Amino acid sequence: xxxxxxxxxxxxxxxRYATGFTELLSPQPFLISxxxxxxxxxxxxxxxxxxxxxxxIFRAALRNELDPAILHWLINDTPTSIGLGYHRxxxxxxxxxxxxxxTDEVKPGRIAEIQCPGSAWGELQxxxxxxxxMGFVGKEKSPADQFVAQLTNLLHETPVVHHLIDSASAPxxxxxxxxxxxxxxxxxxIDREVKVHDCNFIRSHSFFCICSDYAxxxxxxxxxxxxxxxxxxxxLFDSKAPLVLPFWSLTREAYPDAVRNLFPFTTPLLPTGxxxxxxxLTIEEFSRLPxxxxxxxxxxxxxxxxxxWGSKAVxxxxxxxxxxCLDFLRQCxxxxxxxxxxxxxxxxxxxxxxxxxxxxxxxxSQSMRAKFSGYYGPDGCIGIMAWHRPHFKVxxxxxxxLSYVLADTEASIPA
Numbered sequence: 500x501x502x503x504x505x506x507x508x509x510x511x512x513x514x515r516y517a518t519g520f521t522e523l524l525s526p527q528p529f530l531i532s533x534x535x536x537x538x539x540x541x542x543x544x545x546x547x548x549x550x551x552x553x554x555x556i557f558r559a560a561l562r563n564e565l566d567p568a569i570l571h572w573l574i575n576d577t578p579t580s581i582g583l584g585y586h587r588x589x590x591x592x593x594x595x596x597x598x599x600x601x602t603d604e605v606k607p608g609r610i611a612e613i614q615c616p617g618s619a620w621g622e623l624q625x626x627x628x629x630x631x632x633m634g635f636v637g638k639e640k641s642p643a644d645q646f647v648a649q650l651t652n653l654l655h656e657t658p659v660v661h662h663l664i665d666s667a668s669a670p671x672x673x674x675x676x677x678x679x680x681x682x683x684x685x686x687x688x689i690d691r692e693v694k695v696h697d698c699n700f701i702r703s704h705s706f707f708c709i710c711s712d713y714a715x716x717x718x719x720x721x722x723x724x725x726x727x728x729x730x731x732x733x734x735l736f737d738s739k740a741p742l743v744l745p746f747w748s749l750t751r752e753a754y755p756d757a758v759r760n761l762f763p764f765t766t767p768l769l770p771t772g773x774x775x776x777x778x779x780l781t782i783e784e785f786s787r788l789p790x791x792x793x794x795x796x797x798x799x800x801x802x803x804x805x806x807x808w809g810s811k812a813v814x815x816x817x818x819x820x821x822x823x824c825l826d827f828l829r830q831c832x833x834x835x836x837x838x839x840x841x842x843x844x845x846x847x848x849x850x851x852x853x854x855x856x857x858x859x860x861x862x863x864s865q866s867m868r869a870k871f872s873g874y875y876g877p878d879g880c881i882g883i884m885a886w887h888r889p890h891f892k893v894x895x896x897x898x899x900x901l902s903y904v905l906a907d908t909e910a911s912i913p914a
Contacts, residue, residue, distance in 0.1 A: 514674075516671065516674065518671040519671075520625065521671070521895075521897055522622070522895060522896070522897060522898075522899045522900070522901050523855045523856065523857070523897075523898065523899065523900045523901070524626070524629060524855065524856055524900065524901055524902075525853055525854055525855050525856075525885075525887075525900050525901070525902040526633070526854055526855070526856055526862060527633070527635065527854065527902070528626075528630050528635050528636075528902055528903045528904065528905045529851075529853075529885040529902035529903070529904050529905075530904075530905055530906070530907040531607050531871075531883075531904055531905075531906065531907065532906070532907060533906045533907060533908045535607040535608065535906075536883070536904070536905070536906035537906070538607070538608055539607070539873045539880045539883055540879060540880050542608075542761075542873070542880070543875055543879050543880065545757060545758060545761060546600075546602075546610075546613065546761070546875065547596065548755075548757075548758055549745070549754070549758045549761065550596045550597065550613075550736070551596065552744075552753050552754055552758070553735065553741045553744055554594055554596065554735065555753075556569065556573075556744060556750055556753060557573055557733075557735050557741075558594060560573060561583075561586055561587055565749070565750075566749050568749060568769075569749055569750060570583075571838070572740055572743070572767060572840055573734075573735060573740055573741070574586070574734065574838065575734075575738065575740055575800070575801035575802055575838040575839070575840045576801045576802055576803055576834075576837060576838030576839050576840075577734040577801075577802040577838070578707075578802075581706075581707070581710050581734070582734070586733065586734070589732075589733075592722055592723035592724075593719065593722055593723075593731070593732060593733075594731070594733065595722075595727075595728065595731045596731065596736075597613075597615035597616075597729065597730060597731065597736050598615070598616075598653065598727065598728075598729045598876070598877055599615065599616040599646070599650075599702075599729055599874075599875065599876050599877075599881075600613055600614060600615040600616060600617060600874075600875050601613070601614050601615075601616065601617025601618075601619065601620075601872050601873070601874050601875075602614075602871075602872055602873045602875070603617075603870055603871075603872055604870065604871040604872065604873070605763065605847045605848055605849065605869075605870065605871075606847060606848070606849040606869065606871065607871050608761070609761075609762070609763055609847055610761050610762050611762070611763060611844065612739060612742065613736075614704075615729060615730040615731075615736055615737075616702060616704065616729050616730065617704075617872070617874075618667045618668045618669040618672065618673060618704065618895070619669060619672055619872065619884070619895060620642065620646075620672065620673065620676040620874065621671070621672030621673055621674070621675035621676035621679075622669075622672045622884065622895070622901055623642050623676075623872075623874055623881075623882050623884045623903075624641060624642045624643050624675065624676055624679050625672070625675065625901075626884055626901050626902060626903040627641050627642055627882060627903050628641070629903065630903040630905070635903075635905065636903070636905070641679070642676075642874060642881050642882040643676060643679035643680050645876065645881045645882070646676075646680055646876060646881060647680050647683045647684055648878075649876035649877055649878045649879075649881070650684065650700065650876070650877075651683070652877070652878060653727070653876075653877045653878075654699055654700060654727065656699065657683075657684075657685065658683075658684045658685070658699065658700050659684075659685045659686075659687070659693060659697045659698050659699050659700065660684055660685070660686050660687070660698060660699075660700045660701075660702060661686070661687045661688075661695070661698040661700075661701050661702070661712075661714075662677060662686060662702040662703075663701075663702065663703040663704070663705075663708045663709075663712065664677070666703050666704040666705040666708035667704045668704065668895075669895055677689070695714050696714070696717070698718075698726070699725055699726060699727060700726075700727050700728075700729065701718060701726065701727070701728050701729065702729040702730070703728075703729070703730050704730070705730075705737060705804060706730065706732065706733065706734050706736075706737035706802070707737075707802075707804055709728065709730065709732050710732070715732075719732060734802050737802065738800055738801055738802050738807055739798055739799070739800035739807070739842060740800045740801065740840060740842070742762065742765045742800070742842060742844070743765050743766055743767045743800070743842050745758055745759040745762060745765075746759065746762075746764055746765055746766055746774075747766065747767055747774065748774055763844055763845045763846075763847045764776060764844070764845040765842055765843070765844045765845070766842065766843050766844075767800075767840065767841075767842050767843075768782075768797070768828065768831060768832060768835075768840070768841040768842060768843060769835070770832060770835055772784075772785075773785050773843060782825060782828040782829065782832070783825060785824075785828070786821045786822075786824040786825035786828065787821055788821075790817045790818075790819075791817070793816045793817045793819075793824065794816075794817045794845065794846040795816050795817070795843040795844060795845055795846060796813055796814065796815055796816070796843070796844045796846055797813070797814045797815075797816050797827070797828075797831065797841055797842075797843055798812065798813050798814075798841065798842050798843075798844060799811075799812030799813075799831075799839070799840075799841055800840050800841060800842045801838060801839055801840045802838075803839070813892060814827070815846070815891055816843070817846070848868055848869070848891070849868075849869040850866055850867065850868055850869065851866070851867065851869050851887060852864055852865070852866050853865060853866075853867050853887045853900050853902075855887075855900040865889060867887035867888055867889050867900065868887065868888060868889070868890065868891055868893050869885060869886070869887050869893065870885070870886040870887075870888075870893035870894070871883060871884070871885050871886070871904065872884050872885075872886065882903070882904075883903075883904035884901060884902065884903060884904060885901070885902040885903075885904050886899050886900070886901060887899065887900040887902070888900070
């Protein structure tokens with residue numbers, strides 16, 4: 500035998516994955532109004548405006564030009580080794596914006612969070628292919644093809660990517676998306692003869708994982724000189740903390756109303772109280788409000804990766820009695836001085852009657868809570884996916900129903 504052909508075959512055949520698809524599929528795309536669909540295509544400049552203003556505030560806070568509470572909020576509980584000192588040593592070229600990202604929206608156009616790059620890109624590709632197979636989409640490019648085109652246009656050369664896949668919350672879908680973007684995109688640890696130092700685009704789902712990459716210092720030194728990060732090497736865009744800035748009294752004047760209107764009302768939980776649209780309440784006063792007056796989610800918004808992913812630390816305050824609410828707010832505030840920061844976000848939601856298929860081939864229909872995700876690259880929206888789940892926390896659980904989103908003028912969906 501040829502020993503190296505034998506060795507190559509063994510290594511190349513190793514990734515025989517057996518995870519499968521773990522959620523549910525709707526038998527038809529989810530339709531939104533033509534205006535709502537076109538708004539996704541036009542929204543990127545407004546999202547970029549939010550991110551750019553946020554980055555400017557962060558940099559001004561690092562220079563001690565703003566109220567110290569802002570820096571405390573944005574650095575929060577980021578570990579000291581990659582915290583304040585690290586960020587103050589960075590150069591201008593290191594302060595970039597996210598490249599690819601996913602929005603999580605409680606209804607189309609109302610963004611609860613923005614993640615870079617976010618998981619479920621493979622799931623977006625899969626629901627597109629399902630819609631295509633069922634005849635609901637025509638000649639439009641798939642999300643994977645759009646990703647390739649936008650990344651190539653950004654880099655002006657063949658993309659050579661190091662994707663730290665295990666930092667994703669749902670790696671199987673990420674792996675599928677990687678395979679759908681090859682061979683136009685080449686990947687370190689997947690494509691032959693690609694070396695670590697060949698990589699010109701670094702993808703990670705966690706700021707901590709960026710910093711733990713063994714090539715990090717070299718890549719940081721070459722950033723802007725042949726190396727681009729998808730998620731910037733900053734704590735800023737890897738936590739929920741920036742979501743309060745368009746509303747907080749210390750920072751709201753920096754944002755135009757058009758940016759603010761992207762988000763449900765979001766406010767920090769502070770030792771001084773809770774700033775609400777009609778005034779500031781102490782936590783005691785807030786907790787005494789009737790449940791109908793406490794329709795807010797309480798979300799951990801710091802950097803601790805043990806609790807800031809998915810919906811691990813998301814609580815619905817209207818589910819709690821007054822005493823339980825007060826006790827919990829006190830508990831959350833007890834860590835504020837150490838950087839454990841929490842925010843309150845006004846509850847907005849949409850419920851839809853959704854048809855879905857189970858593994859036995861049966862079709863069911865149920866009213867479920869919705870979440871919509873717009874997937875964006877540097878040149879615009881790449882696709883939209885709807886998630887529905889019979890729970891107020893909507894994410895990638897095994898009972899979540901996924902659908903590709905189309906404008907109602909662009910598909911004919913049978914009843």
